[in-house]
Amino acid sequence: MMMNLHVQKSQSVFELSDDKTNQIKAFLLRHNLVIALAVLVSIMTILFPEIIFSRGVLLSFLHLSTILGILTLGQAIVILTGGIDLSNGTIVGLTSILGAWIALSYGLSIILIGTLIVCLSLGFLSGLLITRVGFPPLIGTLVAMSVAEGITLSLTGGAPLALNNDTLRWFGRADMGGVPLYSLIWFGLVISLYLFLTGSVFGRHLYAVGGSERTAFVCGINTKRTKVSVYVISAVLAWIAGIIYLCYTASGAPRAGGFLYMLDSVSATVIGGISLYGGRGNILDATLGTMFFALLYITVIFLNVSPVLEGAFRGTLLLAVVLYAFLREKRR
């Protein structure tokens, strides 16, 4: 007996060293994003020690990551079910220009309700096209995107419009203890959505549908309803981002973000470890991915890269990110 125990003990000691490297590897893999963020921040601190922690930079970081972060939450939820939402960036532009347009003649509540109704119906449109008609998500949301773009451009013929509402303008400038109000909304959304996805039945269903839609269906989950609500949630989050954009810039811009925002939200989601095939990943990591992105953009601005090359930068980043994600999945 004693012998046996002894042998076991020595074995476990032997394994421990092997285990430890594995643990370190697993730790590095698990927290790769935090590490990447830390590395990026330290590089920035070394390169630009005076300005990196200034108030202006922190505020622009918060602004960049708030809008992208809210969009990424929606995109992450959609991608968790194995879909993709191409329309969210365009909905931001639509909300901002439509809000500014309504503000010409109506008050705050009508602005919010009117834009929300339009965004909700766009979300429903893509959700129904995908679940009831059988479109692939790519095409279903492309249709919603082109409808949104049509409305956006035909409202003012493509021209921007100043926001004529004091409450919303105040909201864009307001802060609480130095932190802008809209960023607080983002933090609130992240936490509540995280709790919602991990704690509620709907959240479980969402992961199940993403893991295997057929299995989920056979287990009695209403997969169609889950998928429709996912696109609606994404549209609502895009609506929130659009309202924030409207308040912050105090004008409706039809060309706001659009395609680029959508691209960034996909990249941030994928870099946050959410599998493009659905069912794996969580929202907190996607949020870290957003922060990584926002920081990367600020770095690029600091490095004086031509703004025209920004698209090339984003495209390359997207390719690198999906390639990295592919290699990571392959290892599993």
Place this chain on the structure above:
Amino acid sequence: MMNISSNERLKTFLREYDILLMFLPFMLACVVITEGKWLSPDNILNVISRVSILGILAIGQSIVILSGQMDLSMASSLALFCSVYSVVFLSGLGIIPALIVASAVVLCIGSINGVLASRTTIPSFVITLGTMMVAHSMHLYVLKAARYLPQLQESIYGFMNPIPGGEELFPVFIWICLGILFSFVLGSTRIGRHTYAVGGNERVSFVTGVPVRRVKMFAFVFSSILVCVASFVFIFKVANVAPGSGEGYLLDTIAAPIIGGVFLFGGRGKLWKALMGALFLEVLTNFMRLVGVDPFVFPAIKGVIIAFGVVASIMLTPMYLRTRIG
């Protein structure tokens, strides 16, 4: 019995030539609504010679879609080709070196698409979305300002002068030749049949010994070669490269095969129908311009048309094949 078979034959006939049957009433409507303006020889010639650019792009996109992929980077590659050409040409080198350099750049993008699409399981629209962004922004970076480039046009005009109407019909000639060539490649060669097989069911074709990777690579490389030809025609025809030119082809290249009944998820469809789809789109654009529709609404209308095309192709798909969708 007799009745059923003739009924079946009628159905097959309708399915085979549905694009033409759709086309004729539409053209009639065009003529009636524009009060005959549409039928003027100038307009017809304009439409026919304009369609060749979209038509050549549509050949490439059809090959890619038939193999079950999607290429979003075509329009931006065209823009990049034109800007690289303009810069190299204006730096004092001749037309031929400029064309070669520009083709090399575009082929590079095509092979990146091909390698990533064939070696990884990343969805091809994500890959080509990335290369699209890269190509688009390189195009803006390289070009910097709108440029007028009549030299290529002039040299080809000089070459084509003896043939009556040669200048206008030269692009159409290229388009039709390529259409016939690739119809043959897709329908009657091994790689073409393999393209259909991979698009129809990738796993089954892999198991039965089809070189899936090579087929995907072929699709993307040929699509970029066709982009080069289309850009050549674009420079010849438009003789003007501006930031953002060629953007509009993004949606059109995908819409054309879908209108022509090429199945969006690959494996089914005819090339000549896709080319008729391109013609249809060009006529539609021309018609909307003639009637005076707000150009901002064009993308919305095209989006709806794509949607209808996809619905129709899903409805026409037999039930046992529908499980793959989505």
